[in-house]
Amino acid sequence: MLAAAQRTARVLTYSACRDDMNLKRAFLGGLIGATLAPVMAAAAPAPIPPSFVRSGALRSCLDPSFAPMEFYAQAGDAQPVGVDVDLTRALAQLWGVQMQLMPVEFTGMLPALQAGRCDAVISAVLLKPERAKVLTAVPYLATYVVIVGRADSHLQVASELDLAGLTIAVESGTSYAQLLEQINQKIIAAGRKPIRIQSYPKDSDAIQQLLVGRAAGVVSQDTEVAHRNAQGMQFKMLFRLPVRDEYAIYLRPNATDQASVAAAIALLKANGTLKQIIERWHLPLHTLDTGAP
Numbered sequence: 001m002l003a004a005a006q007r008t009a010r011v012l013t014y015s016a017c018r019d020d021m022n023l024k025r026a027f028l029g030g031l032i033g034a035t036l037a038p039v040m041a042a043a044a045p046a047p048i049p050p051s052f053v054r055s056g057a058l059r060s061c062l063d064p065s066f067a068p069m070e071f072y073a074q075a076g077d078a079q080p081v082g083v084d085v086d087l088t089r090a091l092a093q094l095w096g097v098q099m100q101l102m103p104v105e106f107t108g109m110l111p112a113l114q115a116g117r118c119d120a121v122i123s124a125v126l127l128k129p130e131r132a133k134v135l136t137a138v139p140y141l142a143t144y145v146v147i148v149g150r151a152d153s154h155l156q157v158a159s160e161l162d163l164a165g166l167t168i169a170v171e172s173g174t175s176y177a178q179l180l181e182q183i184n185q186k187i188i189a190a191g192r193k194p195i196r197i198q199s200y201p202k203d204s205d206a207i208q209q210l211l212v213g214r215a216a217g218v219v220s221q222d223t224e225v226a227h228r229n230a231q232g233m234q235f236k237m238l239f240r241l242p243v244r245d246e247y248a249i250y251l252r253p254n255a256t257d258q259a260s261v262a263a264a265i266a267l268l269k270a271n272g273t274l275k276q277i278i279e280r281w282h283l284p285l286h287t288l289d290t291g292a293p
Contacts, residue, residue: 047263049095051254052119058092058099060084061113062123063106065202066171068227068281069124069247083223084122086277087140087268091122094264105201107173110135113250120251120261124221127248128175136258137248140265141278141287143221145179145243150210151234155217163239164192169206169215172199176219179243221245223283230282246290 052058064070064080073081080101092099102118109121110131127137147168149155157163164187170176177197184194198215200206203224209215217238225235249265251257268274269288278287 047094047267048260049097050119050251050257050260052251052257053092053095053097056097058088058095058097058120059102059118060088060100060120060122061102061104061109061118062088062121063109063202064103065106065204066124067204067224068283069223071204083141083277083281083283084124086280087274088122090268090273090277091261091264094267105173106171110250113252116252120249122249124223124247125250126175127246131250132248134253136251136253136255138251138258138261138265139246139248139290140274141223141247141283142289143223143245143247143287145176145241145245146220146222146225146237147217147239147241148210148220148225149217149236149238151236153216153236153238155238157239160239160241161187161190161192163187163195163217164190165195166216167196167198167214168217168219169198169200169209170219171203171206172201174219179241180219223287226284227282 062070062080062084064072064082066082068082070080070082070084079085080103085101088101089099102112104112104118106123109118109123109125112118113121113135125131126143127139131137147157147163155162155166160183163183168180170180177199180195180197184197187194198206198209200209203218203220206215206218207220210218222237222240225237228235249261251261265274275285275288278285
């Protein structure tokens with residue numbers, strides 16, 4: 001009986017040791033898996049590069065006059081900086097190609113793309129149906145249209161009708177002038193004086209008219225206001241229009257290239273790269289919410 005008891009004890013001891021070893025293996029396996037997970041995620045294959053970078057470069061048209069999206073930090077700088085510049089660089093690195101920035105005035109960017117002088121327009125161009133009819137668009141950041149005033153402005157704008165009779169500056173070639181014309185129809189229907197719309201070649205020109213007092217407000221995006229206020233240039237958001245927009249990368253029509261760029265943007269969002277870029281330039285986090293209602 002003693003021998004039997006000893007054999008039973010040995011079996012129980014072996015079983016316990018085996019269970020303990022299994023537990024240790026499971027623990028170590030989980031620990032190693034948890035340790036390797038970020039590495040494996042980081043090593044995930046990059047999206048297939050679009051056809052237009054086969055030459056070894058990503059040629060992007062941009063209008064460097066719209067801080068913080070793209071602008072010259074100092075007069076005379078050779079290279080612009082900004083959100084879109086950082087994004088273009090991230091895409092080029094993802095695809096393993098060089099970044100080539102091609103400054104063009106806003107009204108000439110999409111024609112330059114169509115003519116093949118650049119491969120993409122990455123320059124805070126809003127996603128609009130009329131543009132998407134002739135070019136492929138891939139949204140990457142969300143934004144709201146706002147009327148901006150100087151920090152010392154005493155204007156109170158509670159609705160679109162309160163813009164009646166004001167001088168509002170806009171960048172030519174944008175959809176802002178058309179938006180103000182639509183508001184003017186409502187203002188005139190209410191029996192009030194329409195907005196005096198002033199157009200200027202660059203957004204920075206329109207901002208200058210505000211600063212010198214020639215305009216009561218400027219139509220812009222909340223992204224620009226956030227950046228300028230972070231730089232100490234105090235502006236007041238007079239009114240946020242009920243218009244939610246998205247910035248889009250524009251390409252020549254090609255379904256495969258569109259899918260490739262969309263996959264790259266999704267990856268840059270998933271791995272936190274795009275979030276780091278907008279935080280660097282002091283943009284609100286809601287800019288990441290593309291596709292939201």
